[in-house]
Amino acid sequence: MLAVLGLLLVVLATFSGCNIARPPVSSAHSDPLVLRGQQVFVEKGCFQSCHGAGALAASEGRISLPNQPGPVPPDLTISPPRSDDWLRAYFTSPQALLPYSPMAPYNDLSNADMKALIAYLQSIKAVPPPSKVPVVDPQLIPAVPKDAASYRAGRNAYQTYCQGCHGQGGNGKGPVGQLLLPEPRDFTDAAWWSKQSEVYLFSVVSYGKLKTAMPPFNDILGLEQRSQVLNYIGYFSDPVMKQRMELPPRANLAGD
Numbered sequence: 001m002l003a004v005l006g007l008l009l010v011v012l013a014t015f016s017g018c019n020i021a022r023p024p025v026s027s028a029h030s031d032p033l034v035l036r037g038q039q040v041f042v043e044k045g046c047f048q049s050c051h052g053a054g055a056l057a058a059s060e061g062r063i064s065l066p067n068q069p070g071p072v073p074p075d076l077t078i079s080p081p082r083s084d085d086w087l088r089a090y091f092t093s094p095q096a097l098l099p100y101s102p103m104a105p106y107n108d109l110s111n112a113d114m115k116a117l118i119a120y121l122q123s124i125k126a127v128p129p130p131s132k133v134p135v136v137d138p139q140l141i142p143a144v145p146k147d148a149a150s151y152r153a154g155r156n157a158y159q160t161y162c163q164g165c166h167g168q169g170g171n172g173k174g175p176v177g178q179l180l181l182p183e184p185r186d187f188t189d190a191a192w193w194s195k196q197s198e199v200y201l202f203s204v205v206s207y208g209k210l211k212t213a214m215p216p217f218n219d220i221l222g223l224e225q226r227s228q229v230l231n232y233i234g235y236f237s238d239p240v241m242k243q244r245m246e247l248p249p250r251a252n253l254a255g256d
Contacts, residue, residue, distance in 0.1 A: 037120025040113050044106065051076055076121060081129040086213040087118045089165070089176035096164030096175045133210060136203045144227045151245045154232025157225050161217065162233070170236030180213040187236035201230055 167173040170187035208216040235242035
């Protein structure tokens with residue numbers, strides 16, 4: 001479908017006497033890998049169909065939730081940083097990482113073309129990735145109750161945005177987890193949990209983790225949602241309490 005739309009735009013431009021703009025590439029780049037990636041970007045219809053024209057000038061790049069209009073194709077020059085592994089996983093199974101993404105999988109790409117496309121997308125970033133992850137002010141972290149409502153809200157956000165990598169059971173064995181290096185965190189590890197601080201975990205969920213595929217979620221999840229996710233994933237290391245929280249509402253009585 002994307003290829004058809006891209007071809008249609010090319011045909012219309014030809015008959016109207018205008019030239020289809022090329023996607024951006026820095027003049028400083030003479031790397032054949034980057035240039036091949038740009039060619040793949042065009043051949044797959046990414047530029048003409050979704051990320052060209054107004055999309056590259058769009059200021060809003062977040063994926064829309066069901067109750068929001070969109071989704072809006074992001075401006076790939078200013079969208080949040082993603083690791084090479086994350087991009088590879090996304091091209092392999094877009095909806096495993098961003099369920100509301102309209103993008104089709106690019107499983108037909110060879111390893112060489114996949115590597116080239118990723119190199120190109122990384123080359124057009126207007127801002128380099130951060131050298132360190134910001135630390136969230138503790139006063140900005142909302143306190144969420146340890147109740148069923150907060151648990152369900154955190155579970156919904158986790159299943160939407162985290163399960164693709166970390167797995168349904170939180171053990172790091174999600175559908176695309178095997179494509180990532182290092183592998184996604186195993187949240188069932190109680191010893192690991194005992195060494196973590198709320199500020200550190202909230203900062204990672206907000207701004208990602210360097211040298212991993214863990215992306216920032218501050219552009220997708222609100223402050224309260226991030227706290228609810230952290231509340232939920234904490235139950236993976238306590239199966240008994242998690243099973244209790246999964247009981248039907250009438251059976252899960254607060255205070256007993």
